Amino acid sequence: MTLDLIFTGIGGQGVVVLSDIFCEAALLDGFDVAKAEIHGMAQRGGSISAHVRVGEKVLSPLIEQGKADVIVGFEVLETARALTMLKPQGTVIVNTKYIPPSGQLVGSTKPLTTEALLAIIQEGALKVHQVDGLALAGKLGNFMVVNTILLGAVSALPNMPLKEASFQEAIASRLKEKYIKLNLKAFQLGRENVLLV
Amino acid sequence: MVSKIAANKPNSYLLFNGDEAVARGALEANVKVAAAYPGTPSTEILEAIAGVAKQFGIYAEWSINEIVSMEVAVGASMAGVRSIVSMKHVGLNVASDAAMTLAYTGVVGGLVIAVCDDPAMHSSQNEQDTRYFAVHSNIPLLDAGSPQEAYEMTRDAFELSEKLQLPVIVRLTTRVAHGKARVQIREFQDLRRDAKFDKDGPKWVMVPQNALRQHRVLKGRLAEAARLVNASKFNVLEDNGKDVGIIGSGIGFYHAKSLLNPQQFSWLKLGFVYPFPRELVRKFASNLKKLIVVEELRPYVEDNLRGLDVEILGKNQLGLDEIGEFSPDGLRDAFAKLGFADPAQKPVCLDLPQRPPGLCPGCPHRAFYYALDTVNQFIKCDADKCSGCEICEYVCSAEKEHVFNPSKSRIRALRLNVLFNMAVTCRACIDAPCVKVCARDALSQSKENGVIIVDESKCDGCGWCIEACEYGAMTLHPVTRKVMVCDICGGEPACITECPESALTFAGRSDDKVVAGDIGCYTLGCLPPVSAVQTCLCMGAGISQAAGMVHAGVKDKAFAVIGDSTFFHGGMPGLLNIAYNKANVCVVVLDNRTVAMTGHQPTPESGKTAMGDDAKTVKIAAIAKSLGIDKVNVVDPYDIEQTRQLLRATMDFKGPSVIVVERPCPLKIEKGAVRQVQDSCNGCGVCVKAFGCPAISLTVERAEIDPTLCAGCGVCEQVCPFDAIRSIEQK
Numbered sequence: 001m002t003l004d005l006i007f008t009g010i011g012g013q014g015v016v017v018l019s020d021i022f023c024e025a026a027l028l029d030g031f032d033v034a035k036a037e038i039h040g041m042a043q044r045g046g047s048i049s050a051h052v053r054v055g056e057k058v059l060s061p062l063i064e065q066g067k068a069d070v071i072v073g074f075e076v077l078e079t080a081r082a083l084t085m086l087k088p089q090g091t092v093i094v095n096t097k098y099i100p101p102s103g104q105l106v107g108s109t110k111p112l113t114t115e116a117l118l119a120i121i122q123e124g125a126l127k128v129h130q131v132d133g134l135a136l137a138g139k140l141g142n143f144m145v146v147n148t149i150l151l152g153a154v155s156a157l158p159n160m161p162l163k164e165a166s167f168q169e170a171i172a173s174r175l176k177e178k179y180i181k182l183n184l185k186a187f188q189l190g191r192e193n194v195l196l197v
Numbered sequence: 198m199v200s201k202i203a204a205n206k207p208n209s210y211l212l213f214n215g216d217e218a219v220a221r222g223a224l225e226a227n228v229k230v231a232a233a234y235p236g237t238p239s240t241e242i243l244e245a246i247a248g249v250a251k252q253f254g255i256y257a258e259w260s261i262n263e264i265v266s267m268e269v270a271v272g273a274s275m276a277g278v279r280s281i282v283s284m285k286h287v288g289l290n291v292a293s294d295a296a297m298t299l300a301y302t303g304v305v306g307g308l309v310i311a312v313c314d315d316p317a318m319h320s321s322q323n324e325q326d327t328r329y330f331a332v333h334s335n336i337p338l339l340d341a342g343s344p345q346e347a348y349e350m351t352r353d354a355f356e357l358s359e360k361l362q363l364p365v366i367v368r369l370t371t372r373v374a375h376g377k378a379r380v381q382i383r384e385f386q387d388l389r390r391d392a393k394f395d396k397d398g399p400k401w402v403m404v405p406q407n408a409l410r411q412h413r414v415l416k417g418r419l420a421e422a423a424r425l426v427n428a429s430k431f432n433v434l435e436d437n438g439k440d441v442g443i444i445g446s447g448i449g450f451y452h453a454k455s456l457l458n459p460q461q462f463s464w465l466k467l468g469f470v471y472p473f474p475r476e477l478v479r480k481f482a483s484n485l486k487k488l489i490v491v492e493e494l495r496p497y498v499e500d501n502l503r504g505l506d507v508e509i510l511g512k513n514q515l516g517l518d519e520i521g522e523f524s525p526d527g528l529r530d531a532f533a534k535l536g537f538a539d540p541a542q543k544p545v546c547l548d549l550p551q552r553p554p555g556l557c558p559g560c561p562h563r564a565f566y567y568a569l570d571t572v573n574q575f576i577k578c579d580a581d582k583c584s585g586c587e588i589c590e591y592v593c594s595a596e597k598e599h600v601f602n603p604s605k606s607r608i609r610a611l612r613l614n615v616l617f618n619m620a621v622t623c624r625a626c627i628d629a630p631c632v633k634v635c636a637r638d639a640l641s642q643s644k645e646n647g648v649i650i651v652d653e654s655k656c657d658g659c660g661w662c663i664e665a666c667e668y669g670a671m672t673l674h675p676v677t678r679k680v681m682v683c684d685i686c687g688g689e690p691a692c693i694t695e696c697p698e699s700a701l702t703f704a705g706r707s708d709d710k711v712v713a714g715d716i717g718c719y720t721l722g723c724l725p726p727v728s729a730v731q732t733c734l735c736m737g738a739g740i741s742q743a744a745g746m747v748h749a750g751v752k753d754k755a756f757a758v759i760g761d762s763t764f765f766h767g768g769m770p771g772l773l774n775i776a777y778n779k780a781n782v783c784v785v786v787l788d789n790r791t792v793a794m795t796g797h798q799p800t801p802e803s804g805k806t807a808m809g810d811d812a813k814t815v816k817i818a819a820i821a822k823s824l825g826i827d828k829v830n831v832v833d834p835y836d837i838e839q840t841r842q843l844l845r846a847t848m849d850f851k852g853p854s855v856i857v858v859e860r861p862c863p864l865k866i867e868k869g870a871v872r873q874v875q876d877s878c879n880g881c882g883v884c885v886k887a888f889g890c891p892a893i894s895l896t897v898e899r900a901e902i903d904p905t906l907c908a909g910c911g912v913c914e915q916v917c918p919f920d921a922i923r924s925i926e927q928k
Contacts (some may be wrong), residue, residue, distance in 0.1 A: 011550065023212050025375055031837035033212070034343075035377040039602065045891055056239030056343035059675040060448070060864060061376045064525040084544035099903075102891050112550070143905065175819045 002055035003091070004063045005154070008082045009050045009074025010099060014147035017174070018072075019050040021151060024170035025162050026054045034061035043104070047078055058108055071125070074133075074147065075099050076117040083124035088195055093153045093194070094118070094127040095133040095146060119185020127155055129194050136189050145186035164191070200855075203249045215373040216241035216283075219311050219379050222255060222351030223281045226307070231257040232266035234337065234766060235795035236285030237320040238346030239313035244798070247807040252816040259798055259807040262285070262736070263288035267295045273435045274364075275401065276392040279355050283311040286325050286832055287735065291767070293334070296364070298403055300335045301411040303362040303418065306390070307355030310336070310366045313374045316493045316522035317336040320794075322733060324520070324718065326445075326494040327368045332637065337422050338366040338471040339431055340446045344378040346468060350431060355499070357425075361418050370493065372448045372522065377644070382619070409741040418796035423472040431468025432477055440464045440535075442481060446470050446492035446498055449523040453491045456525050457538060460703075462489075482507045487907040489515070493523050496774050510535060511814040513923045543723070553726055558892040559863035559908025561789050561834045562666050562719040566727035567888050567916065568840035569756070569785075571710070572848060573625035573647030574703060576693060577609065582700035585618030589692040589701060593683075594693045597771055604675045605681040607750040608692055613671075620692075622683035623670040625651055627709055627754065627848050631662035631682075639680070647845065653679045689918040703887060703918075704770070710754045710848070711746055711755020713739035716759035718862075719787045726889040730758065744780035754848050755781065757919035761788040761799045764817060775853040783847045783854045786817050787834075789862040797865055821855040827916045828854035835860055837915045868911025870924035871901050874900045878921035896910055 008020040016037055028031040037050040051063045073094040074081025086092065098114040101108050123126050131153050133146035154160070154166045163180065171187060174179050201211050202221050213221060219242045223231065231250070233243035247257035256273075258267035263284045267464050284292060289312050294312065312330075315321040333337035339354055340349035347369055354365040399407055400414075424431070433612070439462050443453060446467040454464065461629040465481045469472065469525035482488055484506045489510045490499045499511040514517060515531035523542075557565045581846035587610040590603035598605040608622040625647030632640045632649065639661060640654035642648070663671045674681050683690075685703075693701045714720050714730035715738065723730040727854040730740055743755040759768045764786050792798040803817040823827045828850060832840050840858070847854055878899040885895040890913055892906035902913075902922070915923045 008296050011554065014559075020212070020377065026211060027212055032379050033377075034379075036372055037375055039369065039379075045557060046554075047552040056456075058378070060452040060525065061372065061378065061451060062525050064529065064541065066458065066544050077552070080547060083547065098893055101550050101904075102555050102889065124547075140224060 003057075003068045003070070003161060004068045004109065005052045005054075005106055006049055006063065006068045006082050006085050006113065007072045007074075008049035008078045009054065011046050013048075013074045015048050015050055015074060017149055018147045019052050021167070022154070024041065025166040026175060028169055029162050030168040031161070032056060032058045034058040035089060035190060036061035044050055047081065049071065049078070049082060050052060070154065070157065072122075072150055074150065076114055078110065080120045080124070081119050083121065086125055088140045089126050091127040091129070091157060091159050092121055093129045093131060093150060093157075094121055096130050097134060113147035131190065135197070137186065140186055140189065142182060143162055145183055148183045148186035149193070152187040152192075153194045154190075155187070156191040156194040200245070201247050202566060203252060204246045204382070205385065206382070208381060210379045210381050212377055213344050213348065213380045213871055214375055214377045215240060215317055215341065215344045215347040215369045216313070216350035216375070217245045217659075218366060218730055219283070219351045220349045221380070221382060222264045223309065223355075224249070224255075225383060225385050226355040227279055227386045229255060229278035229306070229390075229392070230270060230280040231255060231282070232260045232269040232280075232299070233258055234263045234266055235792045235798045236263075236288045236313075237760075238257070238312065238315060238369075238371045238784060238797055239285045239288070240798065241374075241793045242281075242311055242808065244796075246281070250808050257807050259800075261801060263292040265297050267299075269294040270308055270310075271295060271299055271304075273392070274304040274306040277305065278306040278390055278392050278563050279308070279388070280306060280668045281309045281311060281351075284313075285321065285323060286312055286314040286327055287323065288312075289327060290325075291736065293330070295338065297334050298316070298408075299364055300406055301403060303398055303411070303414070304358055304364055305362075305395070305922050307358035308364040309351060309354045310357060310364055311369065312366055312565070313369045313371065314494070315371045317371070317770045319371050322735065325496060326497065327366065328497040329471055329495060331366055335419055336364050336366050336471075337361065337419075338368055338578040340368045340470045341373050342448045342451050342466065343373060344376065345380050346431070347373055347537070348380050350381070350468065352608070360530045361422050361425075362423070362486055363415075363418050370447055370522070374748050376448075395766040400757055401928060410748050417837035418462045419472060424477075426469045426472050426474040427476040429469035431476070432474050432729065433466045433468070433482055433615045434477065435459075435464040435466075436481075436484070437463045438484075440486040441489065442485040442487070443489045443491060444478065444481065444502075448494055448530070449491050449493045451526050452523050453528050453532070455533060456529050462565050465687075467498060470497065475501070476832055478502065480507065491523075493527070495519055504794060516910055553724065554721060555889075555891060556718065557645055557863060557908070558890055558906050559869075560718070560909035561574045561858065561860035561863070561910075562722055562790060563727060563888070563890065564837060564860075564910070564912045565785070565787060565839070565840060566729040567912070568834065568837050569710075569729055569844060570727055570887070571646075571703070572841055573627065574688070575647075576620075576622045576683060576685065576690055577702050578620040578877075579700045579702070580617060580619040582698045583610070584698050584700075585612045585616045586697065589620050591695055592691050592695045598685065607672075607681055609669065609672070616755055621668050621670055624668050625649070630665040630667070634661045634665040635662065649682045651680055651682060653677070656680050673897045677691070693716050694879060701885060711751060713746075713755070713757040714741040715739040715757070715763045717763050717787075717792075718789075719758055719760055722758070726887055733769075737771055740768055740771030740775060740782065740784050740817065744775050744778070747780050747782055748778075751870040754783070756785055758785045759897065760793075761790065761817060762792040762798075765801050769820065772821060772826065773824045780853055781851050783850070783856060784821075784857065786821075786857045788857050788859045790815055791862050791865055793862045793864070797862065818855070818857050826853055826855045827855070828852065830855070831857045833860055835910055835912055863908045863910060869908050869911060871904045872902050872911060872913055872922050873906045873925050874902055875921045875923055877919055879919060881918065883918060884922065886918055888913060
């Protein structure tokens with residue numbers, strides 16, 4: 001069994017933390033795991049993506065183009081950009097939020113819309129779960145939990161080899177005490193979002 | 198949350214990145230002193246050690262630069278305890294003066310130099326290969342290809358260092374340092390050593406006669422290392438009895454092994470790479486027909502294979518170059534070329550806009566660059582867009598004279614040839630020649646924004662200023678016969694908003710100043726729309742580069758921008774040098790009270806040490822004064838007008854000067870009141886096109902501020918010419 005995932009978004013959205021928690025969960029279930037990501041300059045509002053590979057034995061943390069099983073997108077443009085990494089039969093979980101890049105603001109690149117980008121994503125993947133993370137987070141009264149909602153959605157994918165309890169344990173071990181309860185709720189909300197579709 | 202680094206669970210698996218793995222290895226080896234200067238991707242090594250230092254009785258410090266950190270580690274080693282110093286690849290250049298001679302003196306306590314290379318320059322200015330520094334300095338080097346190796350190598354490197362009495366480099370690359378993986382840990386050693394310096398050892402005093410002897414000693418120690426290396430557990434031979442072998446070092450080797458069928462080849466993964474394990478490689482090659490080399494950056498392993506009786510397939514044969522890092526896809530194509538793999542899939546490339554990193558919302562650097570950009574404000578025309586329609590002339594005359602009469606306009610649309618149109622107005626020159634030439638003192642220049650002020654009671658229409666203006670911006674009023682010139686309409690020029698081609702913008706004078714940059718977040722000021730930073734070479738270079746330009750005869754006003762931590766690191770010698778050699782350079786210290794780019798480490802100014810203890814707060818302005826700079830000013834960049842005034846005064850000042858631009862990094866402090874765009878916004882776009890805050894976007898009609906991104910700095914309020922941005926409370 002191997003499972004290759006791409007987590008992608010914009011520096012500051014929590015791509016690193018969320019993919020960390022995923023890796024911790026994989027470790028709890030006894031899998032080998034390797035992850036590649038970039039810190040530093042990418043923090044400053046740039047594109048950021050993490051490759052996560054789970055299996056019995058993982059040698060390299062980098063995923064080949066067209067070989068990822070799942071893309072977890074925090075933002076639609078970055079998700080569309082990552083489609084080249086996805087298997088033809090792969091799955092996308094996308095937060096339906098579009099943040100225009102600064103180039104677009106100055107008018108140097110062609111204008112895009114959330115709808116246009118979502119259409120690209122629908123076309124580029126066999127299975128797409130759209131998650132309106134902000135709206136769901138709004139239900140919990142805290143916009144910071146969008147990423148945990150996405151993690152919940154990932155955990156509920158069919159054929160996910162990691163146990164629900166392992167995700168919950170990984171969340172609890174990574175976060176400060178006062179945020180654990182809220183994030184476990186967010187995780188559950190994300191799970192339902194996929195399970196009920 | 199307890200730090201994982203400190204977990205006392207031998208044989209368990211933990212998720213570490215390469216840096217944390219190095220830290221764990223050092224903790225297990227009973228390291229006593231750790232020092233570093235932050236540098237991506239090496240920063241988390243010291244961060245991890247410092248986080249548990251007190252618990253383990255370790256001393257950990259952020260030193261002010263890499264050579265200082267290395268000297269601290271050397272001192273500890275001389276006293277007999279184990280020490281580690283960590284840095285990025287270019288940091289080793291800074292520390293190299295110490296490192297080169299350290300190989301001669303050797304060490305007592307094990308000394309590990311952890312160096313993180315950055316192939317592909319994810320956050321660096323070059324991609325040098327530290328394996329060659331090992332050759333250059335005669336320091337043994339272990340090359341880690343995974344976090345597990347980084348951990349094992351660091352743990353064992355201390356023992357190796359003590360055995361050889363030499364420092365040992367543990368090299369990581371970005372994908373190892375910032376890649377996370379499962380690492381199996383072991384138990385903590387307890388060496389219980391007391392620090393004691395053996396004062397009688399003449400080997401520490403590198404006067405020529407001692408150094409000559411030590412050079413010979415070094416060669417002897419290297420010969421011993423060359424024997425050990427062939428049996429090192431870090432050089433892993435996997436003989437599958439095949440004709441084709443693959444040899445390599447670093448993570449590139451694992452990328453290759455991951456995409457090929459391992460049983461199809463024999464493998465030799467080199468970890469202890471300097472001195473080069475010649476015997477082992479010869480043995481490996483003896484049963485092979487072909488030997489493929491997989492290594493990122495320079496062909497270090499490949500160069501060492503010369504003379505083997507086997508066909509070598511290296512960088513040229515695989516079509517892999519020395520630039521950038523390996524991707525699995527690139528490697529797949531390389532192996533496909535040799536017939537060992539299917540070519541990589543070529544997915545349809547979507548034409549999507551890039552999202553480069555930029556200065557954050559609320560960044561004080563952006564506010565400063567905007568002030569610098571608009572020191573002298575004038576209306577700039579983009580000749581590529583200007584159609585020569587002359588609407589600006591009509592708008593100007595209507596605004597100023599209440600008539601549609603282009604001869605009464607302060608802006609002129611010129612048709613220079615059939616294809617080249619351009620509108621010109623006053624450029625607000627520094628030391629404006631029109632003001633100098635006026636015989637009747639009728640002209641003066643605003644200290645605030647450089648605008649030329651006409652005293653009509655004194656002007657007699659002689660026209661000398663018209664002759665003196667290089668831009669043709671001065672004209673005589675057809676009726677009053679007094680001179681007239683653009684006054685930027687108090688910052689709200691109608692010509693800009695009415696230009697149908699959007700060819701006119703509000704701009705500063707970038708063509709009469711040079712801005713030498715340095716290394717840190719503020720280097721991103723090279724990006725549009727501020728596009729202020731013109732150089733970036735190495736830590737501290739900007740000040741001296743600017744001085745060099747001035748001494749060479751460059752007439753533009755020279756600025757050097759440098760961050761607070763970079764100033765402490767490498768800026769102080771350059772500043773003393775311009776004070777001593779009287780260079781007309783204004784050094785701007787962008788002081789955000791932290792090392793922001795690498796993740797907010799403390800600086801000598803922050804009053805905290807790496808271990809969280811209180812420290813003396815060293816003030817940059819005081820340092821500048823004591824280094825011999827007489828003109829030192831401090832300003833808050835969130836006050837654009839005051840910053841601009843200070844910069845204007847500096848433009849006219851001849852001699853070395855310093856401006857300390859003080860404002861903490863917004864990521865470190867609580868958000869201010871979120872701003873909102875009011876209905877009075879007319880969509881002029883200054884806040885986006887000239888200021889460029891990522892929290893503001895622009896539609897055709899108006900600007901919008903994303904409340905989740907806005908940092909509440911309020912600088913856009915000052916930037917907006919129409920008073921259309923307010924804080925939510927003000928509304």
